Amino acid sequence: MGEIRQTAVRNNLLRLLPTTSFTAIAMHLEFVELPRGFELSEPHEEADYAYFPETGIASIVARSPQGQHAEIGIFGRDGMTPAAVVLDAGSDPFSIFMQVQGDGYRISTALLKPLLDQDGELKSLLGRYVQALSVQGAFTSLSNAVHHIDERLARWILMCHDRTDGDEISLTHEFLSIMLAVRRPSVTTALHVLEGRKLIYSERGMMIVRDRQALEEFAKDAYGECEREYNRLLGPYH
Incomplete structure (x- = not known):
């Protein structure tokens, strides 16, 4: 692959890097397909x-x-993985995989680690992202504890919509059941609620957001706090 131009990349973290930091990391980036x-x-x-x-x-x-x-x-174009490499923590206990197919760039962690040690601005930027990701996890825990499944579903759909071009999102019932930590019949029931309010349209493996503003209103305070934190730390990504 030829030279990667910073103005052409879509990943927000790569776009936000100072030019010198991007140049240093870009020579090691490899473009890859990321299937589901x-x-x-x-x-x-x-x-x-x-x-x-x-x-x-x-x-x-x-x-x-x-x-x-x-x-x-x-996460999608707003982030990167694994956070453990930014924290110099070695590994983490999570399974991290693609739920909606896409593409992106990868860099050997053996090459990224010395770049993080040498470049304070790169380390600071990725550190702020890790903070935003930890806030997302905290508010996911809060939402699972206090919000109704319909509101939680609206939250996840909004979060996926933020990271998707257009209004169509490839989301299977299996994926949604993992997102919501419930059985698939509960997912179907919650989808029917949102469809009945004309907020979304759902068919096998595909969802269409019909009314974004009304979906946000339905989600109430389940959605928005971790998005504001990301924006405070890194700015908008969609």
Whole structure:
């Protein structure tokens, strides 16, 4: 692949880098396809690569020893993975993989680590992103504890919509059940509620946002706080 121009990339973190920092990292970036189900990093394993998605949506899932699982975060062109490399933590216990196919750039973690050590602005930018991601996880926990499933579903749809071009989002019932930590019949019921209010249209494997403003109003305070924190730390990404 030829030279990567910063003005042409879509990943917000790469776009926000100072020119000198981008130039240093760009020479090591490799463009890759990211199909649905692609494993970005495995639990308790040091990742070989760090990924900066351009399109698509990745899911961060926590799993219990007995096999229970729930999504604790998502990211797309707004972020990168794994956070552990930014924190110099080696690995984390999460499963991180693509839920909506896309593409992006990757860099060997063996090359990224010295860049983080040498470039304070790169480390600061990615550190602010890790903070924003931790806030997203915290508010996901809060939402799971206090909000009704219909409001939680509206929140996740809005978050996916933020990271998608247009109003069509490729979301399966299986993905939604992981996002909401509920069984698939509960997902179907919640989708019917949103469809009945004409907020979305849902068909097999695809969802269309019909009324974004009304969907935000329906989600109430389940949506918005972690988005404001990202904007405070890094600015808008959509």
